[in-house]
Amino acid sequence: MKQYRLGFLSSHGGSNMQAIIDACNSNELNMQPVIVISNNSKSQALIRAENEGISSYHLSSAKYPDIKELDNQIKEMLCKHKVDIVILAGYMKKIGDLTLKEFKNRILNIHPALLPTYGGKGLYGIRVHQAIIDNKELETGVTLHLVDGEYDHGRIINQIKIPVLKEDTPESLQKRVLANEHSFYVNTLKKISNREIIL
Numbered sequence: 260m261k262q263y264r265l266g267f268l269s270s271h272g273g274s275n276m277q278a279i280i281d282a283c284n285s286n287e288l289n290m291q292p293v294i295v296i297s298n299n300s301k302s303q304a305l306i307r308a309e310n311e312g313i314s315s316y317h318l319s320s321a322k323y324p325d326i327k328e329l330d331n332q333i334k335e336m337l338c339k340h341k342v343d344i345v346i347l348a349g350y351m352k353k354i355g356d357l358t359l360k361e362f363k364n365r366i367l368n369i370h371p372a373l374l375p376t377y378g379g380k381g382l383y384g385i386r387v388h389q390a391i392i393d394n395k396e397l398e399t400g401v402t403l404h405l406v407d408g409e410y411d412h413g414r415i416i417n418q419i420k421i422p423v424l425k426e427d428t429p430e431s432l433q434k435r436v437l438a439n440e441h442s443f444y445v446n447t448l449k450k451i452s453n454r455e456i457i458l
C-alpha cells in the first residue's frame with residue numbers, strides 16, 4: 260500500500276499535476292493519485308485524469324450554485340476517495356470552509372513567485388510575472404504553502420529562488436518558472452514523505 264492517497268484540484272492545464280502523477284507511476288513518490296476535480300469541464304486536467312485512469316469529476320458553481328453545497332460536494336468526494344493530501348495545481352477558486360476544516364494542514368498550493376510578495380487576489384498567471392518585470396525584480400521563485408481561507412496565504416512550507424534575466428519578458432519568465440515548478444512540487448512531496456517537512 261502507498262503511503263499517501265492524493266486528490267487534485269485543477270482549473271486548467273494540470274502540468275504540475277501530470278509531473279506528480281508521473282512521479283507516482285515511476286515510484287519516485289510512494290503516493291497514489293486517486294481523484295481529480297476540476298471546476299472547468301473543458302480542462303486539460305480532466306483529460307489527463309481520464310488518460311491515466313484516475314477518477315475525475317467536474318464540480319463547479321454551474322452545477323452547484325449554492326457555494327456551501329459545492330464546498331460540501333468537493334469535501335465529500337475527497338473523503339469518499341480517502342484522500343490524505345489535497346494538491347492544488349492551478350486551481351483558481353477559493354477552498355470552502357468545510358473542505359478546509361476536513362483537510363486542515365493537508366491542502367497544498369503552488370504559487371509562481373516568492374510569497375508573501377506577488378500573491379493574493381488578482382495576482383495569478385501572467386500577471387504575477389508582469390508585475391515582477393514591471394518592478395525590475397532581480398529574483399523571483401516558486402512557493403509551496405498550506406492553504407487557508409485567503410488566496411496565497413497559508414504557512415509556507417518550501418521555496419526556491421529563480422533569477423530574473425535582463426532579457427526576460429513576462430512570457431519567458433512564466434515559462435522558466437513553470438518548468439521549475441514540476442520538479443519542485445515532486446521534491447517537496449518527497450520531503451513530506453520522509454518527514455523532512457512536517458505539515
Ligand code: GRF
Binds near residue numbers: 437
Ligand atoms: C502554475 O504556474 C502554478 O504556480 C499556478 O498555476 C499554474 C498552474 O499550471 N498556481 P499547471 O496547471 O500545473 O500547468
